[in-house]
Amino acid sequence: MDIQLKRGLLDVCVLAAIKNEDSYGYQIIKDMKPYLELSESTLYTILKRLEAGQMLTVRMVEHQGRLRKYYHITQQGIERIDEFKNDWKDIEAIYRFITREDGSNE
Amino acid sequence: MNKEVFLSELRKKLSGLPQSDIDERVSFYAEMIDDRVEDGMTEEAAVEQIGSVDKVVETIMSEYPLSKLVKAKVKPEKKMPVWAIVLLILGFPVWFPLLVSIVSTVGSLYLTLWCIVITLYVVDLAFALVSIGCLISMVAGFVSGEAMFGIAAFGCALVLGALAVLLFIGSNYTVKGVVWLTKKMLLGIKSLFIGKEK
Numbered sequence: 118m119d120i121q122l123k124r125g126l127l128d129v130c131v132l133a134a135i136k137n138e139d140s141y142g143y144q145i146i147k148d149m150k151p152y153l154e155l156s157e158s159t160l161y162t163i164l165k166r167l168e169a170g171q172m173l174t175v176r177m178v179e180h181q182g183r184l185r186k187y188y189h190i191t192q193q194g195i196e197r198i199d200e201f202k203n204d205w206k207d208i209e210a211i212y213r214f215i216t217r218e219d220g221s222n223e
Numbered sequence: 224m225n226k227e228v229f230l231s232e233l234r235k236k237l238s239g240l241p242q243s244d245i246d247e248r249v250s251f252y253a254e255m256i257d258d259r260v261e262d263g264m265t266e267e268a269a270v271e272q273i274g275s276v277d278k279v280v281e282t283i284m285s286e287y288p289l290s291k292l293v294k295a296k297v298k299p300e301k302k303m304p305v306w307a308i309v310l311l312i313l314g315f316p317v318w319f320p321l322l323v324s325i326v327s328t329v330g331s332l333y334l335t336l337w338c339i340v341i342t343l344y345v346v347d348l349a350f351a352l353v354s355i356g357c358l359i360s361m362v363a364g365f366v367s368g369e370a371m372f373g374i375a376a377f378g379c380a381l382v383l384g385a386l387a388v389l390l391f392i393g394s395n396y397t398v399k400g401v402v403w404l405t406k407k408m409l410l411g412i413k414s415l416f417i418g419k420e421k
Contacts (some may be wrong), residue, residue: 142251143258157255157273158282161248181261185254 129201131163132194139187145205164188172197225266226256232276240419284413336401343394347387354383405419
């Protein structure tokens, strides 16, 4: 898949994974597993990018004697998901255009 | 490999990055391993799922901006001793030309690679154009009654056209190769900055 497209897609996926309730790294990976395989290193970069873009906030929670990082979606993060949903309609229109061209050529 | 070994090896191979970055990365992977163990996995299996240290380091490196790497390296955490500064200034006539030549060597390597690609396409274009030229002279040959010449020109056009197509496919593969090579080169340059113990 095109790397730019995939990057945007993964950002929204991670936001969606923490949309309903705060989540932590391993839980996010587990939640996404049925849909796409995400490596730890990739997730780290995405989380960092989202944090820098103020789409999520991080807090430390003590869990069984150790610290675990929980990620919480911000209003901006929620807006990013909505933005993506709108963009998707455009992409669908473009997809129809592309497949229509395919059909007429062959 | 257990968690302790994995994390200490990761820490070692990331040395050269800013300390805060290393700590954050290492604690991130520590949490990932702990959560897997809590999920019922053995420590070894958890580490194995994360992947090899080298693979992890490679991913981190490929995502880490080169400018940030250089900055982390150039700006030492400890203050530079006076003698080092004096040496740096006195040594300027030595290290500056060296630096310039290293940078220009790498730069010309890139340039050469892409020149090869451009040359391939130019030659390909020449084949295609001459092939069209042969087609035109074929028509001219038939019109002026020189049938043999026309047939010969047609043959040339076919051969050159085929060569153009083949070379075009070859060139596309070369571009892919060059892109891959430049990526590897960048990774190689980055690895000069990290993973070296101070």
